[in-house]
Amino acid sequence: MPEGHTLHRLARLHTERYGGHKVAVSSPQGRFAASASLLDGTVFAHADAHGKHLFHHHGEHGVVHVHLGLYGAFTEQQAPPEPPVGQVRMRIVGPTHATDLRGPTRCELLTEDEVEAITTRLGPDPLRGDADPDRAWRRIAASRTSIAALLMDQTVLSGVGNVYRAEVLFRHGIPPMTPGRSITETRWRAIWDDLVALMHEGVRTGSIDTVRPEHLPEVTGRAPRDDRHGGEVYVYRRAGQPCHVCGTEIARADLVARNLYWCPACQA
The missing domain is CATH 3.20.190.10 (MutM-like, N-terminal)
Incomplete structure (x- = not known):
């Protein structure tokens, strides 16, 4: 989707x-x-x-x-x-x-x-100038549901899908099954700001690229991503492959009928 x-x-x-x-x-x-x-x-x-x-x-x-x-x-x-x-x-x-x-x-x-x-x-959309991240924060802070599920709930946060969900949690070192109420407001603001930046870049380029400059193929010497979805990512659709940062095998699980990807070490 x-x-x-x-x-x-x-x-x-x-x-x-x-x-x-x-x-x-x-x-x-x-x-x-x-x-x-x-x-x-x-x-x-x-x-x-x-x-x-x-x-x-x-x-x-x-x-x-x-x-x-x-x-x-x-x-x-x-x-x-x-x-x-x-x-x-x-x-x-x-x-x-x-x-x-x-x-x-x-x-x-x-x-x-x-x-x-x-x-x-709908929840606030990180790509809209009228978005209020506090609306999403109030829902997240009061919820026992995992942050991974909350980020995909369009009534909590609008526009984020499976790719951005997996990638932003990796970028902030957050275990995906962390309950929403365990996420601090400071951490939520960092997630929101990151989503705003990543998604605006996605609008500009037409692809989802979430890998920081120091982990790109031309810097690390690894092979570029070869996947029909395109874009350089950390964990999405990389189950069983080594983490770009620590080398640990990327994990996958089912969550709310969608594939969830994460690094067990970087997101411990």
Whole structure:
């Protein structure tokens, strides 16, 4: 599932390409056809994101709410676009580009009030300027749940997924099963600040890179990461491989139906 930086990159891209322009909106697949007909020919005002949720604002005509889930994806091409291929839920065509959406968990036309109801339920997003980290801290400080599970709870903290969760805990030497209430406020602030920096870098580059300069392949002489997810990471999807810092074998376990990765030595 895409993490928050991906949705913020899409919001930036779609605002740059369509913001302030009339757009053609259709649903070749048909499942979004009624809403698409209401939006066709309207002005695309702007796009923004909150956590893993993307919002296309069309002024008084409403807001398209997209949650990609596990299988959703946007594809981009220049206008005029080629005929749609596959199950295209929504197609947007502007003056210079076209965007196709396939396989999302949610693609729905909402009012601004309905959008607010969604975002109110979400935790603070490290990529948003209006985020309040104290909201997340109050939930964490009162919880017996593991910090690893809390970081993935979108009502506690929005936009953080499996990669950022595993990596930020490693970077701060925190055992993933530590109860939230055992995390000090100082440590929480350090985690938050690190997530803000890492995720903004993810928006800038389009990849998740969490390895500090002194542990990069060109410094240590190790082979670069060879993984379809890309990016240099410490523990994510590295179970059984040696830790970049101490050489201990990276561990893996199941937590809330997701893979959890950590170094038993660096996060002891």
